[in-house]
Amino acid sequence: MGRNDTGAGARVTISLGRDFREIDAARVKIREFCETVFTGPERRSLLDDFYLAVTEAMNNAVEHSGAKAIDIVVFAGAAEIIFTMITPGARFDPTEKIKMPDLDSAEVLPEGGFGLAMIQELMDSVVYEYREGRNIFTLKKTI
Amino acid sequence: MRFNITTDDTIVILALFGDLVTDSAVELISQVTKLAEEHRFFVLDMSSVGFMNSSGLGACMKVHTLLKEKQGHVAFAHLNDIVGRVFSLTRADKKLLVVPTKPDAISKLRELIRGGDLGKE
Numbered sequence: 001m002g003r004n005d006t007g008a009g010a011r012v013t014i015s016l017g018r019d020f021r022e023i024d025a026a027r028v029k030i031r032e033f034c035e036t037v038f039t040g041p042e043r044r045s046l047l048d049d050f051y052l053a054v055t056e057a058m059n060n061a062v063e064h065s066g067a068k069a070i071d072i073v074v075f076a077g078a079a080e081i082i083f084t085m086i087t088p089g090a091r092f093d094p095t096e097k098i099k100m101p102d103l104d105s106a107e108v109l110p111e112g113g114f115g116l117a118m119i120q121e122l123m124d125s126v127v128y129e130y131r132e133g134r135n136i137f138t139l140k141k142t143i
Numbered sequence: 144m145r146f147n148i149t150t151d152d153t154i155v156i157l158a159l160f161g162d163l164v165t166d167s168a169v170e171l172i173s174q175v176t177k178l179a180e181e182h183r184f185f186v187l188d189m190s191s192v193g194f195m196n197s198s199g200l201g202a203c204m205k206v207h208t209l210l211k212e213k214q215g216h217v218a219f220a221h222l223n224d225i226v227g228r229v230f231s232l233t234r235a236d237k238k239l240l241v242v243p244t245k246p247d248a249i250s251k252l253r254e255l256i257r258g259g260d261l262g263k264e
Contacts, residue, residue: 020165111201
């Protein structure tokens with residue numbers, strides 16, 4: 001599953017299939033990578049937010065994109081971390097439905113619809129592009 | 144996901160072991176549905192849940208709704224930082240009964256069984 005370097009400016013690449021169990025392995029790999037680059041307890045909560053957001057992004061892609069293969073690059077800069085997820089195929093814009101379900105007005109508590117809104121809340125930047133038949137979803141977090 | 148089931152009088156204490164994500168969320172709902180045939184009050188001990196995503200949160204919502212339909216209740220205890228973050232970010236901690244510890248959960252549920260108002264849906 002890809003390669004990884006260490007230190008600022010490092011990156012790790014991951015390929016996912018359409019299997020939710022692969023997301024768990026990818027999350028562990030991303031966590032291990034981040035922990036080699038960003039050390040110190042003061043960054044832990046920021047990194048937890050990052051793990052949560054990218055897990056939601058991968059989950060959404062596996063569940064809804066229809067892509068058979070999902071390519072991921074995580075880049076660690078000096079003070080930011082960038083997650084880029086590429087899915088080939090038809091246009092699939094995950095930012096179209098970003099809104100946190102309103103639990104206060106719900107008669108029955110919703111069981112879904114939280115993932116994309118969580119990404120929006122947790123990350124500093126959420127960008128979707130469609131280029132040359134590929135969906136490119138980029139998440140940035142200042143660390 | 145692995146479960147450990149114990150009871151304290153009429154309260155089921157369901158301890159969860161593992162990450163609460165897509166597959167295990169389905170397992171949790173299935174486990175509670177089965178236990179809810181004979182029980183209405185549950186503590187979900189999440190001290191051994193290392194990670195939870197929105198699917199896991201959805202399962203918690205489902206468990207709450209399922210037990211509410213049976214005039215029961217569920218309390219969630221021992222949330223770690225990342226699980227607690229999911230609850231707070233979505234405001235689920237304002238709608239579900241989230242308490243620090245298992246004894247707190249048992250105490251709150253006993254209060255409810257005696258007819259007290261917990262101030263939660």
